[in-house]
Amino acid sequence: MTFATILFYILAIVLVISALRVITAKSPVTAVLFLILGFANAAMIWVLLGAEFLALLLTVVYVGAVMVLFLFVVMMLDVKMEVLRAGSRAYLPLGFAIGLVMVIEMAFVLSQSWGDVGPAAQMPADFNNPRALGELMYTQYVYAVEIGAVILLVGMIAAISLTLRRRKDVRYNDPSAAVKVRAKDRVRLVSMPSQAPDLNLEVEEKQP
Structure with missing residues (x-):
C-alpha cells in the first residue's frame, strides 16, 4: 500500500466524519465549521486524483467565500436550533426514504461501471x-x-x-452636501452678558 493510498483513506474517513457532524451538530456554527473541514478534505482528495483545478476552485469559491459567508450570517443572526428542529421529526421518514433511494442509485451506477473502467490516461510529466x-x-x-x-x-x-428596499426609518448621509457645509450654517455664536452673583441670597441660604 502506497503513501497516496493511505492518505486517501485518512482524508476519506475525516470527510465522512465531518459530513456526519454537519447534520448532527447542535450548534449551527459548529456545523458550518465541519462543513468547511469536509470541503477542505474533498479538495485534498481531488489533488491526489490529479484534478488540481477542481481542488483550487472548491477551496477558493466554497471554503473561501461561500462557507465563510454562511458562518458570518449564522453568527450575526444567532440562529436558534430549537426553532429549526421544531418540525424536523415529521420529515424524518421522507428524508430517510430519499437518502435510501440515492444510496441505491449510486450503488447501482458504481456496480455497473466498476468493471468498465479502463486504465488511467498517461500524461506527460510537464502536463x-x-x-x-x-x-x-x-x-x-x-x-x-x-x-x-x-x-x-x-x-x-x-x-x-x-x-433592496427603501426604509423610512433610516437617515441617509449625502457626501456632496456634507462637503459643502459651512461653519456659519451649523454653529451660531451668541453674545450673552455676564451676571454677578447675588451675595445676599447666598448668605440667606447658608443661615439655618
Missing part, C-alpha cells in the same frame, strides 16, 4: 491541468463560459434588486 482547462474554456467553450458569466451577473443583479 498542467489548470492550463489545459483554461485553454479549452477560452477557446473551444468560450461562448458557453460567456453565457454562464452573463447568467451569473443577471442573477446577482436580480438578487440585489429584490432585497
